[in-house]
Amino acid sequence: MRILTLAALLASLLVPAVDAAEPILIRFSHVTSDKSPKGQGALMFKRLAEERLAGKVRVEIYPRSQKFDDDQAPLALLFGDIEMAAPSLSKFRTFSKQMQVFDLPFLFSSTAALHRFQQGSVGQSLLDSMNSSGLKGLAYWDNGPRVISARRAIRQPTEVKRLVFRIEPSSVFQDQYARLGAVAIAMPFSRLPDAMKEGLISAQENAWSNIRSLQVHKFHNHFTELGHSYLGYMVITSETFWNGLPAEIRTQLEAILKEVTEKVNALAAEQARSARQEVQQAGVNIIELSEAERQAWQEALSPVWKRFEGEIGAEVISAARASN
Numbered sequence: 001m002r003i004l005t006l007a008a009l010l011a012s013l014l015v016p017a018v019d020a021a022e023p024i025l026i027r028f029s030h031v032t033s034d035k036s037p038k039g040q041g042a043l044m045f046k047r048l049a050e051e052r053l054a055g056k057v058r059v060e061i062y063p064r065s066q067k068f069d070d071d072q073a074p075l076a077l078l079f080g081d082i083e084m085a086a087p088s089l090s091k092f093r094t095f096s097k098q099m100q101v102f103d104l105p106f107l108f109s110s111t112a113a114l115h116r117f118q119q120g121s122v123g124q125s126l127l128d129s130m131n132s133s134g135l136k137g138l139a140y141w142d143n144g145p146r147v148i149s150a151r152r153a154i155r156q157p158t159e160v161k162r163l164v165f166r167i168e169p170s171s172v173f174q175d176q177y178a179r180l181g182a183v184a185i186a187m188p189f190s191r192l193p194d195a196m197k198e199g200l201i202s203a204q205e206n207a208w209s210n211i212r213s214l215q216v217h218k219f220h221n222h223f224t225e226l227g228h229s230y231l232g233y234m235v236i237t238s239e240t241f242w243n244g245l246p247a248e249i250r251t252q253l254e255a256i257l258k259e260v261t262e263k264v265n266a267l268a269a270e271q272a273r274s275a276r277q278e279v280q281q282a283g284v285n286i287i288e289l290s291e292a293e294r295q296a297w298q299e300a301l302s303p304v305w306k307r308f309e310g311e312i313g314a315e316v317i318s319a320a321r322a323s324n
Contacts, residue, residue: 023058024249027082029067031189033213037271038086038233039063041141041264048256056249065190071169077238078134086141086233090170096129097311101320103172104308105228105301109324111142111269114230117323122316127234136239138254139261142268143207143231149220150203153285155293157300166192166204176304196220207231209268212275217284224287226297235261 028045032038046059062068068076073085074095092099101107108114117123118140127137154160161181167173169186177184182203187195189210195201196219204216210231211217235257242250280286289297309317 023053023056024245026057026059026084027062027067028059028084028086029062029065029073029076029082030086031065031070032063032210034061034063036209036213037143037264037268038141040267041260042086044260044263045256048260049253052256053249053252057253065188069188069190071188074133074135074236077236077241080238080241083241084138084235084237086235088168089140089232089234090168090173092130092234093169093171095133095135096126098126098129098313098316100170100172100308101126101312101316102232103170103229104305104312104317104320105172105176106298107305107317107320108230111145111230113323114142114232115265117320120319120323122319126316130236131239134239136237136242137234138237138242139235139257141233141235141261142265143209143233144268144272145225145227146205146207146229146231147211148203148205148224148226149211149216150222150224151220153222153287154203154224155287155289157297160203163203164201166195166201172304172308175307176301179303180300192216207268207272208275208279209271212278217279217282220284222285222287223279224289226289226294228297228301 026049028042030038030042034040034043042061042063046061049057049059062082067082068085070085070087070091073082073087074091076082077085089099089102093103108117123140127140130137148154148160150160150163152159157180160177162183164183164185165177166187167177167184168189174184174186185201187201192201192204193214196204196216203220206214206216211223217223245253276286305317
């Protein structure tokens with residue numbers, strides 16, 4: 001009788017412990033505003049995860065580098081300080097040289113071509129190219145084609161000579177502007193407004209939605225729609241965290257991410273159009289290049305491909321070109 005009573009007592013103690021289990025915390029850090037495509041994507045992920053996995057998952061969003069910037073986020077994931085992030089694709093060169101394929105100038109002819117590559121076998125394999133470092137790619141998110149802004153009009157590649165460009169940390173971007181005689185300074189996204197205000201930089205490149213959110217048009221009057229590369233992100237996590245999730249929860253989160261990715265990419269295209277229109281209405285000079293002018297840029301920057309072919313891999317570049 002005492003044995004049965006003890007068993008019942010233990011059972012009564014264990015049941016509340018299971019019911020009171022804390023939901024899995026997912027801290028999602030990113031550098032843009034909540035209104036950006038990435039910011040909206042993070043909020044959508046939070047809403048759907050907490051609705052469909054109520055009581056099992058709790059998501060906290062930290063926008064505008066409140067926790068970490070894009071350079072810090074990968075290490076923060078590895079140390080368990082956050083569980084998800086969505087850095088710019090150019091931030092991953094330290095963990096995978098192949099990821100530099102997304103930085104090459106004039107590689108993708110359109111956003112559709114970029115998507116074909118990302119959804120193909122090589123693009124999907126790049127999601128796992130950082131596994132040896134403990135990072136796992138989950139999805140690609142769009143922002144849009146990069147636009148060059150400056151204090152003076154730029155139509156020809158020779159016209160960027162001696163300009164000081166803010167760039168994302170990227171060996172490709174560094175080489176790209178060095179070939180044109182410009183000075184390229186790697187700088188966190190959050191520092192850009194102050195750098196423009198203080199006159200530390202005279203030019204930069206960014207997607208239209210970021211240009212609007214940072215009010216770049218208050219400092220630069222000329223915007224060149226070069227379309228030489230696309231600003232996108234990879235949603236990442238740590239392998240340890242992701243593989244440690246219960247299989248059912250992990251499967252549902254993957255389905256949610258797939259759904260959110262489609263909405264983010266559609267929103268990115270919409271915001272690129274609306275942000276461009278809003279900036280144009282502010283009275284700035286938006287320069288649309290002729291085919292001959294664009295060709296001059298392509299010829300000036302074509303050596304960049306050869307310079308990084310050994311690091312990226314000829315087969316990766318070939319697959320990207322085939323997507324066009």
